[in-house]
Amino acid sequence: MTRAIVETLRTLHGGAKTQDHGGVLVLANAWDALSARLVEEEGAAAIATGSAAVAWARGYRDGEDLPLEELVGAARSIARVAKPAVTVDFERGYAAEPALVASNVARLVDVGVAGINLEDEAKSADLLGEKIAAVRRRFGADIFINARTCVVLHGKVDQTQGVEEVLARARVFAEAGADGLFVPGLVDRAAIQAVARGTSLPLNVMLFPGLPTLTELASLGVRRLSIGPWLAELAYASARRAARALLRDGSYDAIFGGSPLAYPEVNALFPAAPTPTEQS
Template sequence: MRNADHAALFRSLHAQGLLRLANAWDAGSARLIESLGAPAIATTSAGVAWSRGYADGDQLPIEHLLTATAEIARVIRVPLSVDVEGGYSDDPDVVAGNVLRLAELGVVGINLEDGAGAPAALCAKITRIKQTLAARGLDVYVNARTDVYLRGLAPAERRVHAVLGRAAQYRDAGADGLFVPGLVESGAIRDIAAGAGLPLNVMLRPSLPGLAELEALGVRRLSAGSDLAEAVFAHVGQLAGSFLQDGRAAAAPRMAYGEINALFGAR
């Protein structure tokens, strides 16, 4: 079974070393990233939303997410994890149903965030997701994202404590991993990695320690987040602006037409 095989592989990627996920936003970006040797593909909710013409922040209709996910799953052969933001509903049953539909498409991991909400709300969603999937014999790695750092939900000196408190609740609810975007300071990373009881995921930031140090601090997963999608928007904006101004495209690195086309040939 593809779900079982991919689910086991995806879990094993968090067991040791540092899993690097260069987040994709559509089938083309996912296939390109896979071709570069990525052991798994994860999506960025922002990039997926933008690619479908919506703002990030639970604005994307679930049907669009399901369509984008099916398109990605069709072209890759490695495990797929999908960022589902807050689950696109406040109702745990609806969220669980959304995740079940993703799992039936072959998804073996999700990111599910607390945002500005109470931890109990995310706990209820995680518990219901796990119950629903277990009843169908499906396994999905639930990466619980807490926005304590990203949104400044606690004073700086209390953030480690706040994250660990939420991590304990999310772990008890059934979460498999902990994602703390905005966390960059070495001491805080070490303390959270040691105390969370879950594999720690951090997000790429200029001030983040290097790969070797992150691994030594106990981090098991590093996500690019929306960074690649943002860079692509900037790059296309520069090229299109130049073309519209003088009929020429600005000098920039390019992949050849045939090289890109070959990514989507028979495999």
């Protein structure tokens, strides 16, 4: 991972109309190397992971139940095959102590990660501010830090009445060195616009029912859209339907009628391993 890749990621948050979405960076969150390659092939300008789907794919619940070593391994496998910048949902950084969070982030940077999400605590933004500052001191401009506040998502504040709380937290994050502001749970147009106008940080929202269209989001000032676990949930729902039809009804219809990706197409998404001659 180079600084140029990180700077490209920053540029993608600047509203440049390079993706036919009015300047909104659209992230179809991946959870493994194959899903990352699929969204890359469909034109993703950057690859983002979502903590829930990454954890589920490895047999854990969301919420830092996934061991750090396994998360780093997942990030490594994605960064190895994906050309765009990779940004990882790092939840609370796998530590309470800011210096330890910075050390944990170093493990992601070492495997090629260009950006991270870091999440706040319900009662205060201060600890996340300290974590952001520690990461920024260690890496300078060589990491994109997307500061996530869950005060709306977790119901601490009503989205239409809690704009000031969100903006107060955003100021803490910006002063600490954050590059972006992630506010999952915002779907109200007026609230989205008020937050976008009230912060110097590029605003990231998350896909939920009722979210305005991409064109509307762009006009409201949004610069990044994450879809969270929706792609993974769709993939798993399709797999469950096919398994149910096969195991309960003895039917292959849900498999062949679902237009599965062909083996050669999937295999070709990955580079061939070097031959012994190429390795020497």
